[in-house]
Amino acid sequence: LYFNGVITNDIAFVGLENADYRNFVISVANFSVFKKNQDIEGYLDFYTKSYFNTTRSENTSTIKRNDKLISVNSNLDSTKFAVNMNDNHKFILLVPVRKVNIGKLRTDIFNHDKDFNVIKDQYDTDLNMIVVNNVGSKTDAMNYFKKLIKDESVYAQLANVEYRNFIITEENFNKFYISKTLFPYLDFFKENYLNDEMVEEVQPSEELVQEGIYTYKEETPHYFALVYSTDNVDKKQLLNGIKKYNTKSLNVEVRSLDENRDILLVSSMRDKKQAMMYFRAIVTNRVLFEPVEKVYYRNFVISEENLDIFSKDGDPAIYLEFFKKWYLK
Secondary structure: OHHHHHHOOOOOOOOOOOOOOOOOOOOHHHHHHHHHHOOHHHHHHHHHHHHHOOOOOOOOOEEEEOOEEEEOOOOOOOOOOOOOOOOOEEEEEEEEOOOOOHHHHHHHHHHHOOOOOEEEEEOOOOEEEEEEEEEEOHHHHHHHHHHHOOOHHHHHHHOOOOOEEEEEEHHHHHHHHHHOOHHHHHHHHHHHHHOOOOOOOOOOOOOOEEEOOEEEOOOOOEEEEEEEEOOOOOHHHHHHHHHHHOOOOOEEEEEEOOOOEEEEEEEEEOOHHHHHHHHHHHOOOHHHHHHHOOOOEEEEEEEHHHHHHHHHHOOHHHHHHHHHHHHOO
């Protein structure tokens, strides 16, 4: 849980963009052995097999043949991609090493939509990689994908190079990155994303949509909300943890819902899009939720208007049905 949280944290690896590094988890006993023999590659072989149930591929997954990228490590038997369209996605752009100014490309993609965190990394010895995190469900991610690939300020510089771009879920990314299965994933992406005629660009809703007691409007301020039972909860640890996680622009407060429940609110998010980006990022950081893991709790995002109604109604089940329909799909 800690590993999954830290590798998706926006600031954890700042400064390492141009460094060759590895990260993993290791038991105390194995760490003692590791310190003695310092066999990084040997431990990584053991780590990927034991923790991910797959086999590490060679460092090169693609080679040039007749000036075309081809696969040399498909690993079809070790990796099967899962279809989970409501899962959080990343946007990936792979470009040849030393053929593209990767720093400028990263900046141009960030400028396309500054709400998203954009990082640069190396996929293998032939390919550099741009990763845009937390672009949402399949529908939201495909909307981002379609808009970005039309941006000439980004793609004009790629006119004379061979590149690959796609979206991928968090779960599938781990398999794709560790096993270096670029070409099998491209087939999966084509079949499950590009050939799906049901994917249509969804424009922000400008009108209020009434759904029971709640109303839906994207372009209005939203909160991240955490509702939890107050019994045996270290409120100070919970509050301080989320305050440290947040940027300075976000505010955190705790309100009482009733004698048995509190609601923690993170505010200053201008709309649904920004709030959902925060939601997708924070829910992967399980360490923050340790103070409430042993009690009843629910988390979601909610508009200011709906928060007023929720504070009076107080039934998470009703709002969560609304949230699932309008925010998670």
